[in-house]
Amino acid sequence: MRPSKFLSTSLLFVSPATASYGFYVGKNLTEDGSVMLGGTGEEVSSHWLQIFPAKDYPANATLEVGVTEAATMPGKRMNISQVRHTFRYLSMEYSDYEGFPAPLTNGGVNERGVAVRDIWADNRAELIEMTPNPQEGLQYSDLARIVLERASTAREGVEIIGQLIAEYGYADYGGNSHLIADKDEGWVVWEMSGGKKLWAAERLGPNEVRVSYPGYIEDFPVDFANSTDYMGSPNIVSFAVEQGWWTPNGTEPFNIFKAYGYDSEGYTARDGGFKYMSQAALENATLAMAPVSEKDLIERVRDYRIADDEAGYGQVVSLRADMDPDLIRIWVAPTGSVTAPFIPWWLGVQQVPPEFGEHRYLTKDAASTFLNPDFQFQEATNFAGRVFKQILYYTCSAPDTFLPIVQNTLHGFESASRSDLTWVEQSAKLLVENGQRQNALDLLTFYSQTQASKAMTLGRTIVDALDLYIKVTDQFRGPVGSQINDAGLGAETVNCLVGFDPDQPANRQPPSPK
Template sequence: MGIMFLHTLEIGLLSLARISSASYAFYVGKALTHDGSVMLGGTGEEVSSHWLTIFEAKDYDANATITVGVTADASMPGQLINISQASHTFRYLSMEYSDFEGFPAPLTNGGVNEKGLAVRDVWAQNRDELIAMTPNPQTGLQYSDLARIVLQRASTAREGVELIGEMIAEYGYADYGGNSHLIADASEGWVVWEMSGGQRLWAAERLGYEDVRVLYPGYIEDFPVDFTNSADYMGSPNIVSFAIEQGWWNPNGTEPFNIFNAYAYQAEGYTARNGGAKYMSQAALEDATRAMAPVTEKDLMERVRDYRISDDEAGYGQVVSLHAGADADLIRIWVAPTSSVTAPFNPWWLGVTSVPPEYGLHRYLYKDAASTFLDTDYQYQEATHFAGRIFKQVLYYTCSDPDAYLPLVQNMLHGFENASFADLEWVERSAQTLIDNGLREDALALLTFYAHTRADKALTLGKTVVDALEAYVKLTSQFRMPTGEQINDPGLGAQTVNCLVGWDPDKPANRQQRPLRRY
């Protein structure tokens, strides 16, 4: 089982850290969407740079390998290992980032691939006993490795789940205290929960046409003991027996086997649908999403950018609709370059051939940027404005007085996004016509030109808003200099910049609930 290496204090700090930095994922079944697609949305919550990348499909030699796992620098130390690479990997789009819990960069929470398969990664804390029994050093694939391999190799959501199970069974799982993935295609979704502890434990639940699921953290509840006979559940062979061995479930009792009750973090008031740490529970977000049915992409954008969950921690936002039979190059995903509460969603297609340098890798918040100099290979890209940084500035000015500024800023974001939505029909119809007439390269050029143009206009909007807010704040004598000497938030539950008004951690009833509306 390995060396026991986390004592009680470390476990407590890890639990707090898990709450202070996490990710959201939204799933909406096709019966509840406006156009009959399966919809996925979410944020990535990491203290890190975030940048957009399109990975080309690629063929590999028979002896090719990839490096996976975590290093000795991780919050739960490990050793990297090499595993076999697939002979062919699919094209996919992902928001990459550089740092989380000491894991090696670059990392991903997921994205969408050419088969119309989308993946989101979400924290899912395990009970302290599981964390404490994790080997030191641990080996196996970590959460980003699993998300990337699913995007590279899986054609359906079910295949993605099976692939995760096969990888964990063969190579093991390296983690930071428990994790989950939300995987979806045009027909269905799956929640996959990978457990800490070095026991190669995992469980998965299917989400269907009429389901809404919000993960923060990821959760699975009642789970059949004979899950191998069900098309709606999957798991490791020991997922039930290990819980019985540890005394976490009594098969002779009256309670059904429940994955959350057996394996989740155990604390008073911490439940599957109310386990998050922000201002709307999973239950409240699921109810709010279902109430919007039939859900449109605009609706899900509003859920993702809800000011009660979208703050400085939200490194980016994503919304994707998955349609059966879609041409791979016309698969579309909306991406906000940083917290979408004050940043626009831009449309990208898998057929886009490049990403503008302003949306690519920059040193702002990149791991080790403060202790290293720039590689000359990146000097031109680094010289450009960085979209993530620009819209962070919008966030900080807006949240300095959200009652005054948030409605104005979000109205501009809505107007900008509405203009993009208004163009979608002719852009995609034109691209499809070119493809149908054997002019696929011209179609890709059109999609790339339009995506780049909107991305550039979004950046211009961001710079204009920053300049306007800065001028107003300074000219009206509202600007204030910092009074302390510590620029970095110490974390472990400390409050980050957000656009909530009247927030008082000691008086939850005083949290103001600004009404939200469709646009």
């Protein structure tokens, strides 16, 4: 997921076709004292919401991990040991990325209050070139899923990733990272290409904001094993020295990005210039909101300068010390949140409506086979991802006109949900305290499903209104060519911002996000 070309240090890289981004906000910077995590996945793929129950396994159970020979960096699958018990978790699943086998995940949140985001983090070309063919080990989705299944704290999630890489290796597409958070802290973990089992991790404290787009780690202590704020593979320093990527001469500190990151003129750890907002600019914009609320972070995640056709969904979660596992709440937008509403879901929700489940739209290989009869009812329903994509395509045809109207409508819908949270959660908590947990789960399920149904009605209404307006005012235009897909990595995609940099006066600029 490296950019295809660099325009100039004053503009930006052409955006990668798929990337993902994540936001971490420490608890001293949030409105309610919670640690907050948000972001999205950017894959050309179908996305659907899924809740995975806790599960027990026999002593000899295994799970299959890794990549196949069809991946862009070919590999072979392998079986590793499964633990005896896995935790319940919620995730947005998807069907394809770089030839990796489905289903895949960027992360979500588990019943222990551990949240995970998966974000790209490019490595230098030499590491990619030395990656074995075929490669073996766990890939990014395997690591995110296993952290959700096994970790009780963010720190433990990092330790699990390190242990798995040390034992089984890491299978890659060019470099990757994870943001992991709990009620107290966050961690950014950077896994390296090359087949050398290299990884590094940095703790994020209560007074920090971190935006990964891509993920990054900078100065790193050579004696990290003696620090509670850093972790890494035993060879993370020595390998850089062996390769001549860092010289321990005492004049320049060891820096993970400079040693292992993507090397290109104008590309720095915090300012690669991707899309229309660098990591530094997004961090500053988030800091300016402090104390940050869920509403604020939702607006950062859906910022039209980063949320476009490439954004597969949106997530925002608050992590606090007093959370009952069933009452852990996560806001999820079913596709790119620039034109899709965030809906509150709880881990206690027992069933996802079929409209938000798996469908054939954008599912890998769906065009080459007929529907499995087992999915006929599911497929007969409207798909939330498709409905809100339709809104995106109409809205972005004239963003100055349509984007304020659509986003104001989404804000109103989300405001109504927020106003209900107090009575919904207090009612569920009282039911739990009085020994009626099942009734509490029924309440949470009913409310989330009701809001999901309202969101679908809202979505269809907006689509129909935009469709009617555009057609009766003779604005509809058919395609000029016959190529329905874009040209791939680096090609322009549908977005609600025309021009490169909204901070450059010469470029066209739609209404500023609030």
